[in-house]
Amino acid sequence: xxxxxxxxxxxxxxxxxxxxxxxxxxxxxxxxxxxxxxxxxxxxxxxxxxxxxxxxxxxxxxxxxxxxxxxxxxxxxxxxxxxxxxxxxxxxxx
Amino acid sequence: xxxxxxxxxxxxxxxxxxxxxxxxxxxxxxxxxxxxxxxxxxxxxxxxxxxxxxxxxxxxxxxxxxxxxxxxxxxxxxxxxxxxxxxxxxxxxxxxxxxxxxxxxxxxxxxxxxxxxxxxxxxxxxxxxxxxxxxxxxxxxxxxxxxxxxxxxxxxxxxxxxxxxxxxxxxxxxxxxxxxxxxxxxxxxxxxxxxxxxxxxxxxxxxxxxxxxxxxxxxxxxxxxxxxxxxxxxxxxxxxxxxxxxxxxxxxxxxxxxxxxxxxxxxxxxxxxxxxxxxxxxxxxxxxxxxxxxxxxxxxxxxxxxxxxxxxxxxxxxxxxxxxxxxxxxxxxxxxxxxxxxxxxxxxxxxxxxxxxxxxxxxxxxxxxxxxxxxxxxxxxxxxxxxxxxxxxxxxx
Numbered sequence: 156x157x158x159x160x161x162x163x164x165x166x167x168x169x170x171x172x173x174x175x176x177x178x179x180x181x182x183x184x185x186x187x188x189x190x191x192x193x194x195x196x197x198x199x200x201x202x203x204x205x206x207x208x209x210x211x212x213x214x215x216x217x218x219x220x221x222x223x224x225x226x227x228x229x230x231x232x233x234x235x236x237x238x239x240x241x242x243x244x245x246x247x248x249x
Numbered sequence: 250x251x252x253x254x255x256x257x258x259x260x261x262x263x264x265x266x267x268x269x270x271x272x273x274x275x276x277x278x279x280x281x282x283x284x285x286x287x288x289x290x291x292x293x294x295x296x297x298x299x300x301x302x303x304x305x306x307x308x309x310x311x312x313x314x315x316x317x318x319x320x321x322x323x324x325x326x327x328x329x330x331x332x333x334x335x336x337x338x339x340x341x342x343x344x345x346x347x348x349x350x351x352x353x354x355x356x357x358x359x360x361x362x363x364x365x366x367x368x369x370x371x372x373x374x375x376x377x378x379x380x381x382x383x384x385x386x387x388x389x390x391x392x393x394x395x396x397x398x399x400x401x402x403x404x405x406x407x408x409x410x411x412x413x414x415x416x417x418x419x420x421x422x423x424x425x426x427x428x429x430x431x432x433x434x435x436x437x438x439x440x441x442x443x444x445x446x447x448x449x450x451x452x453x454x455x456x457x458x459x460x461x462x463x464x465x466x467x468x469x470x471x472x473x474x475x476x477x478x479x480x481x482x483x484x485x486x487x488x489x490x491x492x493x494x495x496x497x498x499x500x501x502x503x504x505x506x507x508x509x510x511x512x513x514x515x516x517x518x519x520x521x522x523x524x525x526x527x528x529x530x531x532x533x534x535x536x537x538x539x540x541x542x543x544x545x546x547x548x549x550x551x552x553x554x555x556x557x558x559x560x561x562x563x564x565x566x567x568x569x570x571x572x573x574x575x576x577x578x579x580x581x582x583x584x585x586x587x588x589x590x591x592x593x594x595x596x597x598x599x600x601x602x603x604x605x606x607x608x609x610x611x612x613x614x615x616x617x618x619x620x621x622x623x624x625x626x627x628x629x630x631x632x633x634x635x636x637x638x639x640x641x642x643x644x645x646x
Contacts, residue, residue, distance in 0.1 A: 164312050164423045164493075165456070174496070196585070210443040218502045240491065240502065242441040243420035244397045245306075245458060 157232040158186055163239055169187055169196040183214060184227030201239070211242040266321060273365060290479040291319060297478040300324040300387040302375060302403055304355040305462025307393030307470060309341040314471035315439050316359040316366060320478070322358065324369040324387055327351045329385045334646075340458040351383055375399055376544050377522035380406040382603050390479055391415040391470055393463075397444035398525035404429060404437035408512045413477055417470040422494040424466035427504060428473055430513075431486040439507040444529045462494050518627065542618075543611045544624040546601055548638040564594065564602040567632075568614040571605065575632060575643050584609045587616060596622045603628035603635070605646070 157177050164172045170176065171194060172203040178193075180186035187208075189196040203209050214221045221229045231237065269277070269291060280294075297320050301308050304327040308546040315323055330337070331346045331354055346354040352370045359368050371383060375394075380402055380613070384390055390412050392403045400418075407414040407430040414428050414429040416437065429436045433609030466626045469490070476482040489502045546554075554561060564573060572581050583589050584604070594600065594617070602610040602625065617625055628635065636643040 161418075165526075166422045188517070196588075197591075204459055210447070211441050211445040214441065216503050218500075220503060220505060222507075238491075238502065239487070242397070242445060243418045243423070243425060244400055245395050245419040245463075 156181060156231065158231045158233070158235045158237055160186055160190055160237045161239065163241055165241055165243060166197060166200055169200055180231055182227065183194045183216060183221050183231060186231060187214070187227065191221070197207045200241075202221065211241060213240045215240060260597070267292065269295070270365075273319070275364075276365075276388040278325075280318070285481055286479055293480070294319045294475065295321040297389070298324070298387045299389045299391060299474055299478075300326065301391050301393060302326050302399070303340075303393035303395070304341060305329070305335065305349045305390070305393060305395070306338045306356070306390075306419065306458065307467035309339045310464050310467035311391055311393060311471045311474070312341060312355060312359055313362065315474060316363045316368075318475055318552075319363065320366065320475075322367040322369065322387075324371060324383070325352055325355055325359075326371045326375055326383060327355070328372055328374045335569050338458065338463050340464065346597065348474070349561045361376060361490060375402060377402060377525065380522060383615060384410055384412055387412065388488060389413050389415060389474055391417075391474055393417060393467060393470070396529075398529045400437060401444065401528060402522065402525045405512050405519060405525075408436050415470045415477070416472050417466045419458055419462050419466050421456050422462055424462055424469075424492040424494075426466055426473070426484045426485060426490045427488060428477065431484070433506065434486040435504050435506040436513040438512050439510045440504060442507075442511070447530050457552070459494055462492075465492065466495065543614050544626050545607075545629040547629050548635040551601055551628060552639045562595070562598045562600045564600050564610075564613070565604070566602055566610050568602050571646075572584060574646050575636075577603065577632065577635065577643075579603065584613055587613055591617070591620055596624070599624045599626075601626050601628055603630045603631050606633050607631040 156179065158180055159175050159177055161175045162173055167173065176190060178186050178189045180189055187201060191201060201209060201212055208214065214233060215233055216224065216229055274281065277291050280291050281288060299315055299320050301312055301323065304312060304325050312323065312325065329351050331342045331349050331351055333347055335342060336344060339353045341358050350372055352372045354369050356368045373379060384406050386568060390403060390407050392400065392414055394400060394403065403414060412429050416426045416427050416429050466595065473485055487504050491500045491502065508514050510581045519620065563577055565576060565581045565622050566584040568583050569581065575619035600622065602613045604610040607627060607630050614625055614627050632643060633645050636645050
């Protein structure tokens with residue numbers, strides 16, 4: 156099923172500078188695997204060496220954090236929006 | 250029986266913070282006539298104590314709006330001085346403030362805006378040693394810093410003291426805003442248990458920021474702060490607001506308290522402030538991670554070698570828009586394209602790689618050495634150092 160993955164600004168350079176990517180997937184895990192297959196460089200930014208999602212990157216299906224759903228097994232339906240939201244720290248230098 | 254109409258506006262003031270003067274009533278008139286603020290809300294603002302961490306891009310609109318709104322006591326923490334690159338977004342400062350301590354320039358500006366409020370200045374770096382002491386006298390802490398160690402420090406100190414933390418963060422043209430540390434609400438570590446390793450996320454100085462973005466995000470932080478004080482509105486507790494200035498789109502995500510959270514969970518393991526620089530894996534403040542095995546060449550040595558006609562290939566690993574600002578006539582391959590375009594390089598020639606400050610080119614060299622390149626050097630300090638040490642006509646950005 157086609158789902159949209161929104162790529163955050165800091166990761167766009169590793170995703171062909173795109174704001175969002177449409178993918179065929181039935182779970183969040185499938186969508187992220189599809190994404191990192193298409194954009195190899197994204198992989199190290201999303202996943203740690205052990206294959207788990209990095210702890211400063213959160214993934215949401217619509218407005219729900221997948222950590223509180225079924226994690227990467229969370230199913231997605233046509234039209235769902237997956238958001239990747241990494242931590243950013245910008246502000247004033249102190 | 251005739252009763253005298255009660256015409257006194259307020260009970261006799263024993264505590265000046267418990268009432269408003271005639272001048273204050275005029276100044277805050279547009280608040281007072283709103284039922285959502287009114288006299289009650291304005292008095293709460295007058296009695297409120299808010300500490301702003303950072304007086305930069307986020308702290309500027311924040312400080313201005315809090316002062317304008319009549320927040321009775323505003324603390325400012327910063328140790329930086331105003332420089333020319335700040336003026337593109339840090340609207341607290343004037344061109345004449347360049348070189349002044351930010352805290353002094355900010356305090357002057359806020360006192361000029363509202364002489365009736367108290368401005369406390371703390372010209373210091375926020376550390377694990379002083380955070381609890383600084384925070385304890387304030388009701389609300391507003392985080393406008395630009396680095397992960399301070400973000401985690403502010404969060405943990407707020408949780409330990411039971412203070413709310415109005416959080417705002419920006420990157421290029423994207424912002425994140427929420428309120429952490431509310432009773433029963435999530436904290437920063439619930440959202441992000443750990444910081445990214447150094448080098449994986451570019452800083453604002455590397456990534457740039459749209460000047461008006463911190464204005465919008467800092468203003469939202471100000472709005473949330475005022476709402477928390479007045480206490481009558483729905484705050485961002487439990488919601489992460491995302492703002493994309495390029496698409497001009499706001500989105501909202503649910504933010505949950507993590508029962509396993511090491512700071513605010515049911516069995517906290519962090520019960521005092523820790524070493525946040527170490528926690529974030531950074532050894533030197535702002536400095537690039539020490540690259541021990543990266544061979545370097547100083548700008549002066551490079552100049553000498555070029556002048557004597559040595560065959561050196563200059564590789565510029567910055568982005569094309571940076572190349573347009575200034576360049577050393579090198580061959581441009583942005584760091585992100587290097588793996589794909591490595592065939593453009595001749596490993597038999599001596600290569601000097603550079604970027605703006607030397608950090609990205611060090612990464613490039615690490616990659617190229619892995620790909621078999623041996624005669625390769627990093628220009629120490631990048632094009633910035635070249636401008637300082639060799640050619641001052643090269644602009645610094």
